[in-house]
Amino acid sequence: MVTAQRNASEIPVLTRKDFVTDQEVRWCPGCGDYSILAQTQKVMPDLGVAKENIVFISGIGCSSRLPYYMNTFGFHSIHGRAPTIASGLKASRPELSVWVVTGDGDALSIGGNHILHVLRRNMDIQIILHNNEIYGLTKGQYSPTSELGKRTKSSPYGTIDAPLHPLSVAIGAEATFVARALDTDAQLMVQCLERAHKHRGTSFVEVYQNCNIFNDGAFKDFAAKEVRSDRTIVLEHGKPMIFGKEREKGLRFNGMRIEVVEIGVDGVTESDLLVHDEERDDPTVAFLLSRMEWPEYPVPMGVFRAVKRPTYDGLMAKQLEEVIAAEGEGELSEIFLEGDTWTVEAE
Amino acid sequence: MGSATAxxxxxxxxxxxxxxxxxxxxxxxxxxxxxxxxxxxxxxxxAVLGNDISTFPDIPAEIRAPQGSLPGVSGFQVSFSSQDIYTPGDQPDVLVAMNPAALKTNIMDLPRGGLLVVNEDEFNDTNLKKAAYAANPLDDGSLQPYRLYRVPISTLNNRALKDSGLTAVQMDRCKNMFALGLMFWMYSRPLETTLHWIEEKFGKNRDVAEANKTALKAGYYFGETTEAFATHYHVPKAKLKPGLYRNITGNEAAALGFITASKLAGRPLFYGSYPITPASDVLHELARFKRFGVKTFQAEDEIAAIGAAIGASFGGSLGLTGTSGPGLALKSEAIGLAVMVELPLVIMNVQRAGPSTGMPTKTEQADLLQAMFGRNGESPVAIVAPATASDCFNMAVEAWRIAIKYRTPVIFLSDGYLGMGSEPWLVPDTNALPRIDPDFATDAETFQPYARNPETLARPWAIPGTPGLEHRIGGLEKADITGNVSYDPANHDKMVRLRAEKIERVAQDIPDVIVEGDQSGGLLVLGWGSTYGVITTAVQRARAEGKKVSAAHFRHLNPLPPNLGDVLARYDKVLMPEINLGQMRMLLRAKFLVDIQGLNKVNGRPFTIAEVENKISEMVG
Structure with missing residues (x-):
């Protein structure tokens, strides 16, 4: 039957190439999306999921073309609505591995409402947000993550609206898994995607993605290879928050604030530093981390938050099972005759 | 008395x-x-007594309007008969007015000589002022045209309940039972059904159950013993088609129809919806039926509701969404997506008076053109419209049959009058209903996402989880056969025409429209949707008077029944009553070049039989 899942042992050994389609990839040369596509294709064979049970769903935007290049089931839908289609699919077919591919405009502007609600419901899907802080497909207008004052085609005198922090939004919307990766850091991205797949619930992964045409170098101040170790910090569960070329810097609490300190200076030791706890139920520290921006802070990368909470699709299936166990499977004749009935006899 | 004859x-x-x-x-x-x-x-x-019945609730827009105020008036009209009836009646023969506001907002519908029962206790200065009465209408002679019965319902009710142990407020809540008891006596109805219902509803709360029973009986005995009422009445059983019946509203019937379609197709039903009057009842109904495998998803908005339904359909469920006019507007873009990806989908629209928020609790047929054309591009969908409350069951199944066979969105166009109104439903034998074959694609060797069935032009329904059928769909134009993205001009032209042709071919599966009356000549009164009852009754009456008038009603709005054009051409005149400004008439005139006359009103209420009868008289003399 079509809905039967193949066991892991029955799944043929696949490689990245099995997930490549015959469609020509049409992103601009040099676009960060190529790397995201490559890492996504790379992690697929190792997920332990049959290819036919993987579905990629997207909205509208450059990033949303990605499903055409994934040799899985795919659905390139309408602007901002991918989470809704993914929700209906996952709720009705919980055994599928459902991935949403979206961008900063798609997810946070036109589709903002759906992002909030899919996260609070904790639908067991993965959301990959390609954040390039610009509208690329429509050729260069500012997005809801563009920095204040940014000059673009639609803001020649600079923007006057404050940007959203995608991960702050996700944490505020009760997200159970929140992570950040960088298009040029393949290894970390693969780790984030694998973790996102393993997590039960909505996994929200923001990928800083360079748009070399309309917003080139948006992340280079902290993401460029030569400065990255000094200007970003990779979060590791259970480990003190240390960064820097020589791993000489760290983060600690000072009152309600996080501050950057140098290890060995003013008596600071490793034991003074914040220890990353992605499983902390209280979202406060994760939220503070999501607010950290270069140059005041190193930019956090990796998994911010990974907490356990029942999934919507799981609860929905459970509720159905419980009702059927308690009341038996429904018979039409029985609900047809609810309430008062009467018989009209033949004359 | 009104339409009744002694x-x-x-x-x-x-x-x-x-x-x-x-x-x-x-x-x-x-x-x-x-x-x-x-x-x-x-x-x-x-109904249990064997009358044919038809009802129409009139519910205020405000949930808790100030007590005694004009906007707070709630009404319920029931018509019962020894004959087949098709409408809840034009005008009441009896008006029970529980306070001055109820009298003020309803008295204009009571014909001269009608029976008027008022709760005179409520006609005090405060309530008269709230209802904007300068003088007490019970005393100023203004009610002289009616047979007025002043009954101190509150006083009598409270006296009957003085030993009930209830508070004054609780006792007062029972006065509807007193009024009901009085009506039961007046129309020779037994109390058993309601006594049984009270026991079921309040059984655990003994004091309340007993008080309601006492109030009901007190009203009945008041009628029996008082000399105020000279007459009571008897309405014999109707001669309905033999079988098992229940009373059902259109929204309940639609919900049951959708579940039945799911059973017939052997696929689970998924209902994505955002609460909206007057469609929410369908969500409430379906949410109860988890043991049928029904999944209901109360979405964050109308768009999410249809998006989730499309996602469910993509996965092989019966993806359904339901709404009313403003919600249909919000779903437009997603309906267009469903047209492009050619997946089965049903969109229920329980129409209300518009535009914009309009009058949510009032009925209208003015979303027809929105359903037909309210999307960007050439975006055809199939549309069906139930004719009566119980017909909502049949057309709900029919909507799914079309959606699955032709892989297309189908709009189910009901309205507030059908959705909230009720009538007896001859319970169908589900074994007699034909199965619906989802016919999923499974063969990876021959699979092409946009290859078409030569007869229906339907594309394969290839659901995730099927090995070898991995493919991509979306809102961008599809290349014929392969379904790959295509900007080729000739391909776009071809695909637009294929999608239109596919909907046209649904007509292969649509029954001919049937004319009741003469098969040609004279006047044809043509209708769609909820006007069936009034048109049928008005035409029957006109024919009884010897007028050459016939009636025809169609329930498939797009495409139309294949013989409709021929039928229209056979009559000297055609009249089309619609609760809009002539939307279907415009479409039919354009399509068939027939000079159809309109009878149109948009006051939030269904036509009265008299309105249609008068127009018939005007047209045929």
Whole structure:
């Protein structure tokens, strides 16, 4: 039957190439999306999921073309609505591995409402947000993550609206898994995607993605290879928050604030530093981390938050099972005759 | 009395029993007075007694309008008859007004000579002022044209309940039962059905259960013993088609139809919806039926509701969404997506008066053109419209049959009058209903996402989880056969025409429209949707008077029944009553070049039989 899942042992050994389609990839040369596509294709064979049970769903935007290049089931839908289609699919077919591919405009502007609600419901899907802080497909207008004052085609005198922090939004919307990766850091991205797949619930992964045409170098101040170790910090569960070329810097609490300190200076030791706890139920520290921006802070990368909470699709299936166990499977004749009935006899 | 005729009269003790063939009662009171409940109970009892029935609730827009105020008036009209009836009656024969506001907002519908029962206790200065009466209408002679019965319902009710142990407020809540009891006596109805219902509803709360029973009986005995009422009435059983019946509203019937379609197709039903009047009842109904594998998803908005339904359909479920006019507007873009990806999908629209928020609790047929054309691009969908409350069941199944066979969105166009109104439903034998084959694609060797069935032009339904059928769909134009993205001009032209042709081919599966009356000549009164009842009744009456008038009703709006053009050409004149400004008439005139005349009104209410009869008289003399 079509809905039967193949066991892991029955799944043929696949490689990245099995997930490549015959469609020509049409992103601009040099676009960060190529790397995201490559890492996504790379992690697929190792997920332990049959290819036919993987579905990629997207909205509208450059990033949303990605499903055409994934040799899985795919659905390139309408602007901002991918989470809704993914929700209906996952709720009705919980055994599928459902991935949403979206961008900063798609997810946070036109589709903002759906992002909030899919996260609070904790639908067991993965959301990959390609954040390039610009509208690329429509050729260069500012997005809801563009920095204040940014000059673009639609803001020649600079923007006057404050940007959203995608991960702050996700944490505020009760997200159970929140992570950040960088298009040029393949290894970390693969780790984030694998973790996102393993997590039960909505996994929200923001990928800083360079748009070399309309917003080139948006992340280079902290993401460029030569400065990255000094200007970003990779979060590791259970480990003190240390960064820097020589791993000489760290983060600690000072009152309600996080501050950057140098290890060995003013008596600071490793034991003074914040220890990353992605499983902390209280979202406060994760939220503070999501607010950290270069140059005041190193930019956090990796998994911010990974907490356990029942999934919507799981609860929905459970509720159905419980009702059927308690009341038996429904018979039409029985609900047809609810309430008062009467018989009209033949004359 | 109104539409009723006195068939025979007989004596029963000192009070006369008059036999009638049809009576219409309207219960009207404050929204806290329990009028919907009284009306529903009267309906049940009449149905069980074997009358044909038809009901129409009139619910205020405000949930808790100030007590005693004009906007707070709630009404429920029930018509019961010894004949087949198709409408809840034009005008009530009896108006039960529980307070001055109810009298003020309903008296204009009561014909001269009609029976008026008022709760005179409520006609105090405060309530008269709230209803903007300068003088007490009970005393100023303004009600002289009616047969007025002043009953101190509150006083009598409270006296009957003085030993009930209830608080004053609780006792007062029982007065609807007193009024109901009085009507039961007046129309010779037994109390058993309602007594049984009270026991089921309040059984655990003994004091309340007993008080409601006492109030009901007190109203009944008041009628029996008082000399105020000279006559009571009897409406014999109707000669309905033999079988098992229940009373059902259109929204309930639609919900059952959708579940039935799911059973017939062997695929689970998924209902994505955002609460909206008057469609929410369908969500409430379906949410109860988890043991049928029904999944209901209360979405964050109308768009998410249809998006989730499309996702469910992509996965092989029966993805359904339901709404009313403003919600249909919000779903437009997603309906266009469903047209492009050619997946089965049903969109229920329980129409209300528009535009914009309009009048949510009032009925209208003005979303037809929105359903037909309210999307960007050439974006055809199939549309069906139930004719009666119980027909909502049939057309819900029919909508799914079309959606699955042709892999297309189908709009199910009901309205507030059908959705909230009720009538007896001859319970169908589900074994007699034909199965619906989802016919999923499974063969990876031959699979092409946009290859078409040569007969229906439907594309394969290839659901995730099927090995070898991995493919991509989306809103961008599809290349014929492969379904790859295509900007090729010739391909776009071809695909637009294929999608249109596919919907046209649905007509292969649509029954011909049937004319009731003469098969040609004279006047044809043509209708769609909820006007069926009034048109049928008005035409029957006109024919009884010897007028050359026929009636035809169609339930498939797009595509139309294949013989409709031929039928229209056979009559000298065609009249089309619609609760809009002539939307279907415009489409038919354009398509068939027939000079159809319109009868149109948009006051939030269904047509009265008299309105259609008058127009018929005007056209055929």
């Amino acid at each position: 068939a025979e009269s007989q004596s029963s003790g000192q009070q006369e029993v008059l036999e009638l063939d049809r009576v219409t009662i309207r219960f009207a009171g404050d929204s806290g007075d329990g009028m919907q409940l009284a009306g529903t109970q009267f309906t049940k009892t009449s």
